[in-house]
Amino acid sequence: MTGLHQRIQRTIRHEALLPAGSRVVVGVSGGADSVALLHLLLDLSARGEFSVAGLAHFNHQLRPTADRDEDFCRDLAATLRLEIAVERGNVAAYARQETLSVEDAARRLRYRFLEEVASRWSADRIAVGHTVDDQAETVLLKLIRGAGLTGLGGVSPRRGRVVRPLLGVAKRELVAYLQGRQAAWLEDETNADLANPRNRLRHLVLPELERAYPGAARSLARAADASRADAELLEAEAEALYEALARPTPTGVEIDAGPLTAAPAAIVRRVLLKAMRAVCGNREIGLDHIRAAEDVLAGSCAGTDVPGARWELRRKKLVLSQQGRGRSDTLTE
Amino acid sequence: MTGLHQRIQRTIRHEALLPAGSRVVVGVSGGADSVALLHLLLDLSARGEFSVAGLAHFNHQLRPTADRDEDFCRDLAATLRLEIAVERGNVAAYARQETLSVEDAARRLRYRFLEEVASRWSADRIAVGHTVDDQAETVLLKLIRGAGLTGLGGVSPRRGRVVRPLLGVAKRELVAYLQGRQAAWLEDETNADLANPRNRLRHLVLPELERAYPGAARSLARAADASRADAELLEAEAEALYEALARPTPTGVEIDAGPLTAAPAAIVRRVLLKAMRAVCGNREIGLDHIRAAEDVLAGSCAGTDVPGARWELRRKKLVLSQQGRGRSDTLTE
Numbered sequence: 001m002t003g004l005h006q007r008i009q010r011t012i013r014h015e016a017l018l019p020a021g022s023r024v025v026v027g028v029s030g031g032a033d034s035v036a037l038l039h040l041l042l043d044l045s046a047r048g049e050f051s052v053a054g055l056a057h058f059n060h061q062l063r064p065t066a067d068r069d070e071d072f073c074r075d076l077a078a079t080l081r082l083e084i085a086v087e088r089g090n091v092a093a094y095a096r097q098e099t100l101s102v103e104d105a106a107r108r109l110r111y112r113f114l115e116e117v118a119s120r121w122s123a124d125r126i127a128v129g130h131t132v133d134d135q136a137e138t139v140l141l142k143l144i145r146g147a148g149l150t151g152l153g154g155v156s157p158r159r160g161r162v163v164r165p166l167l168g169v170a171k172r173e174l175v176a177y178l179q180g181r182q183a184a185w186l187e188d189e190t191n192a193d194l195a196n197p198r199n200r201l202r203h204l205v206l207p208e209l210e211r212a213y214p215g216a217a218r219s220l221a222r223a224a225d226a227s228r229a230d231a232e233l234l235e236a237e238a239e240a241l242y243e244a245l246a247r248p249t250p251t252g253v254e255i256d257a258g259p260l261t262a263a264p265a266a267i268v269r270r271v272l273l274k275a276m277r278a279v280c281g282n283r284e285i286g287l288d289h290i291r292a293a294e295d296v297l298a299g300s301c302a303g304t305d306v307p308g309a310r311w312e313l314r315r316k317k318l319v320l321s322q323q324g325r326g327r328s329d330t331l332t333e
Numbered sequence: 334m335t336g337l338h339q340r341i342q343r344t345i346r347h348e349a350l351l352p353a354g355s356r357v358v359v360g361v362s363g364g365a366d367s368v369a370l371l372h373l374l375l376d377l378s379a380r381g382e383f384s385v386a387g388l389a390h391f392n393h394q395l396r397p398t399a400d401r402d403e404d405f406c407r408d409l410a411a412t413l414r415l416e417i418a419v420e421r422g423n424v425a426a427y428a429r430q431e432t433l434s435v436e437d438a439a440r441r442l443r444y445r446f447l448e449e450v451a452s453r454w455s456a457d458r459i460a461v462g463h464t465v466d467d468q469a470e471t472v473l474l475k476l477i478r479g480a481g482l483t484g485l486g487g488v489s490p491r492r493g494r495v496v497r498p499l500l501g502v503a504k505r506e507l508v509a510y511l512q513g514r515q516a517a518w519l520e521d522e523t524n525a526d527l528a529n530p531r532n533r534l535r536h537l538v539l540p541e542l543e544r545a546y547p548g549a550a551r552s553l554a555r556a557a558d559a560s561r562a563d564a565e566l567l568e569a570e571a572e573a574l575y576e577a578l579a580r581p582t583p584t585g586v587e588i589d590a591g592p593l594t595a596a597p598a599a600i601v602r603r604v605l606l607k608a609m610r611a612v613c614g615n616r617e618i619g620l621d622h623i624r625a626a627e628d629v630l631a632g633s634c635a636g637t638d639v640p641g642a643r644w645e646l647r648r649k650k651l652v653l654s655q656q657g658r659g660r661s662d663t664l665t666e
Contacts, residue, residue, distance in 0.1 A: 140542070143472070144552045151563075200545035205538060209473070212533035219477045222620055229598040230484075234563055236597075264569075265562040287555055 001043075004177055008040055008165050017125070017163040018050040024125040024163070025085075025118045027110070028055045028076070030069040030186040033129035035076065036174035037166055039183055041127060042080065053123040054083030058110045060091045062102070065186075072186055085117040103198075111162070118161055130155055130164040133171045135221035137202055142224075151231030154224025170217065238270030245271070252279040252309060254317040257297060268294065275320050276306060283307035293318075334376075337510055341373055341498050350458070350496040351383040357458040357496070358418075358451045360443070361388045361409070363402045363519040366462035368409065369507035370499055372516055374460060375413065386456040387416030391443045393424045395435070398519075405519055418450040436531075444495070451494055463488055463497040466504045468554035470535055475557075484564030487557025503550065571603030578604070585612040585642060587650040590630060601627065608653050609639060616640035626651075 001009075012018050026041060028034040038055060045052050057073040059066050070086055077084035095105035114126045135154050142153040157164050166174070178185055194200055209216045241263055245256045253275050260268060272293045276285045284307065292304040296311045296318065303312040305323065312319050334342075345351050359374060361367040371388060378385050390406040392399050403419055410417035428438035447459045468487050475486040490497050499507070511518055527533050542549045574596055578589045586608050593601060605626045609618045617640065625637040629644045629651065636645040638656065645652050 139476070143556050144542075144546045144549045197545040200541070205541045205545060208533070208538045208541060209477075212530040212538060213477045216477045223476050226602070226620060229602065230563060230567055233597045233599040234566070264566045266566040269559070269562065287559060 002177070004169065004173060005040060005043060007168060009044055011157070011168055012044070012163075012165050015157040015163075017127075017158055017165055020049055022050045022125050023053040023121070023123040024050055024127050025053050025114065025121060025123045026055045027114050027126060027128045028057050028073050029129075029188075030057070030072045030076075031129075031188050032175050032178055032185045033131050033134075033166065033171060035183065035185040036178050037127060037129040038076070038080070039178070039181065041165070050125075052082065053118075053121045054085065056085045056114055056117040056126075057087075058113045059086060059088040060106050060110070061088055062091055062106070069186055072184075076184075083121070085113075085120070087113045089113065115161065124161060126162045128162060128164055129166055131166050131169055131171045131174065132221045133202075133206065133217050135167055135224055136206060136217035137198070139220045139224045140201060140205070141198070150235075152224045152227035153231075154221065154228065156228065167221065168218075234266055234270060238267050238274060241267055242271045242274045246275060249319065249321070252319065252321040254314075254319045257313060257316050257318045260318060261297060265294075268297070272297075276309065279320050279322055280306065280308040293320075335510070337502065337506060338373060338376060340501060342377055344490070344501050345377070345498050348490040348496075350460075350491055350498055352457075353382055355383045355458050356386040356454070356456040357383055357460050358386050358447065358454060358456045359388045360447050360459060360461040361390050361406050362462075362521075363390070363405045363409075364462075364521050365508050365511055365518045366464050366467075366499065366504060368516065368518040369511050370460060370462040371409070371413075372511070372514065374498070383458075385415065386451075386454045387418065389418045389447055389450040389459075390420075391446045392419060392421040393439050393443070394421055395424055395439070402519055405517075409517075416454070418446075418453070420446045422446070448494065457494060459495045461495060461497055462499055464499050464502055464504045464507065465554045466535075466539065466550050468500055468557055469539060469550035470531070472553045472557045473534060473538070474531070484567075485557045485560035486564075487554065487561065489561065500554065501551075567599055567603060571600050571607060574600055575604045575607045579608060582652070582654070585652065585654040587647075587652045590646060590649050590651045593651060594630060598627075601630070605630075609642065612653050612655055613639065613641040626653075 018024060024041065026034070026038045028038055038052075041052055044050075055073065055077055057070060059070045063069075070088075074084060074086070089106075089109040091102060091106045091109055094100070094109055095102045098105060098108075100108070114128075118124070118126050138154050139152050142151075155164060155167070157167050194203065206217060213219075241260070242255075245259055246253045247255075255271065255275060260271060263271070269290050272290050273285060276289060276293075289306040292301075292306065293311045295301045296304050296313055299313060303310055306320075308324065309320050309322050312321070351357060357374065359367070359371045361371055371385075375385055377383075388406065388410055390403060392403045396402075403421075407417060407419070422439075422442040424435060424439045424442055427433070427442055428435045431438060431441075433441070447461075451457070451459050471487050472485050475484075488497060488500070490500050527536065539550060546552075574593070575588075578592055579586045580588075588604065588608060593604060596604070602623050605623050606618060609622060609626075622639040625634075625639065626644045628634045629637050629646055632646060636643055638644075639653075641657065642653050642655050645654070
């Protein structure tokens with residue numbers, strides 16, 4: 001047991017990631033994070049508290065190296081005498097079909113596959129290799145893409161069957177660990193493509209930030225942790241107020257303006273966002289739209305257009321109505 | 334009136350920064366941000382809604398160029414036929430005396446001087462040149478230094494007499510504006526010293542982030558805006574619960590454990606932090622200490638030491654007691 005094993009053991013206990021007797025499927029891409037996760041969990045499972053059901057590899061068929069990655073994982077499973085489940089997904093086609101980004105499509109198909117393998121193998125947990133660096137990256141992306149609305153996000157240590165025992169560990173620690181035990185892993189080549197903004201963030205911005213402030217990635221990850229509890233509470237309070245004040249109309253919703261005005265700004269903003277999410281369909285709502293709605297509520301403007309709808313103040317009701325057609329289709333969904 | 338003037342005018346109105354008839358002192362360092370602020374406010378003051386009382390320059394006596402900077406500001410005031418107030422502060426000595434970082438000491442002395450000038454000139458507002466880039470920098474710093482506890486921070490558009498009309502404007506827009514009107518400004522040489530982490534953040538990390546995601550700085554600044562309202566609400570709720578549940582003891586505080594356990598995690602964390610801020614003096618409290626206190630509250634450990642004090646659960650009370658001396662000195666402060 002190295003210090004790394006002990007830290008991960010502590011995370012597993014503190015966050016109750018792997019209850020006594022649980023069987024865990026390990027998602028393995030072949031990269032350092034997931035290969036290290038597999039070795040570490042196998043070591044820790046020797047104590048008999050949980051067992052590794054096997055490993056699951058999703059072949060995204062997106063990179064030139066996809067088949068090499070799959071072969072590596074099959075060999076790894078054979079060497080470790082573990083079950084392996086492999087699926088080849090057509091991510092590009094699925095992304096087109098569902099109008100998702102390739103990244104989102106890949107994630108959905110991958111988790112769907114992992115869940116399916118867990119059910120097939122009667123496993124109650126799925127472990128994936130998110131590190132503190134992934135978490136820091138997620139926080140920065142979230143900030144850039146509008147954290148004003150929903151908090152810093154970051155992935156949870158546990159969500160349903162999926163657990164992330166490495167959220168407190170840096171990728172470089174995992175690489176050092178693999179080197180120390182002379183274990184092989186695959187370098188992810190597309191990660192190095194600096195035309196991709198996310199790769200620029202990962203390979204240029206975050207390392208530079210860590211050079212200026214050692215430990216920065218860990219701090220970003222912790223901020224996400226704390227922010228998650230904050231966001232949940234504010235969301236629950238906003239949900240309660242929305243339920244109390246909002247009534248459906250034939251073309252949208254109306255909200256009692258008096259009690260809404262009396263609520264704190266943090267709650268008002270979330271109530272306005274809820275209304276727009278309900279009425280505007282999948283259209284993108286930003287802080288600007290919330291601010292414009294706040295101006296209508298304050299009476300400083302008579303009405304304002306937001307994507308697919310319009311806010312107006314009518315007889316003490318703040319009214320959001322769909323625009324561009326007589327009645328709502330999305331409301332009856 | 335350029336588009337830039339109009340945007341700043343809108344910010345001034347929307348945030349009610351300069352009420353009708355107000356007199357504003359402009360803090361000017363000689364750098365692009367504050368020089369542009371001065372020109373822009375002078376232009377906007379021509380409408381008669383507010384007036385510029387003069388400019389104030391604080392000579393920090395920290396840089397080799399400090400006296401050149403002061404001369405530049407005196408010349409600028411003479412050219413524009415404006416009053417100027419100058420003070421030379423011994424920032425280094427003040428920082429030693431108050432055990433502050435040089436940065437914090439400089440800020441305190443500067444704002445104290447600005448307030449003093451405003452009073453002397455019967456001005457009701459002090460304008461300073463914070464830009465969207467400064468705000469983004471503040472957010473990242475806050476995240477790195479433990480935003481988990483108190484939100485993303487960021488400076489407010491207005492606090493007391495101090496107003497920041499440029500919070501929505503990027504520094505490069507101000508430079509372009511000054512170039513357009515052929516106005517002079519000073520380049521800040523110490524800013525370019527990359528041994529300073531903050532300068533690495535400013536000159537390497539943020540520009541790289543902006544290259545990967547154009548508009549990133551603005552998004553960070555907006556996230557801070559939104560987060561401020563969230564933090565205020567959670568803080569108010571935690572304050573109310575603390576008042577209701579915490580009682581002073583001879584060596585610290587005790588909190589009713591039952592109702593505290595029932596509160597949401599976001600509030601519990603802030604209540605625990607409040608207790609430690611009250612009992613542990615000026616010692617630095619981090620997320621780890623809060624987490625340890627949560628473990629005591631949950632009964633998963635009997636007691637835990639935090640800087641200068643110890644948490645224990647005794648007969649349904651969560652007790653925080655100062656350690657290392659019989660009675661509290663800091664509590665009677």
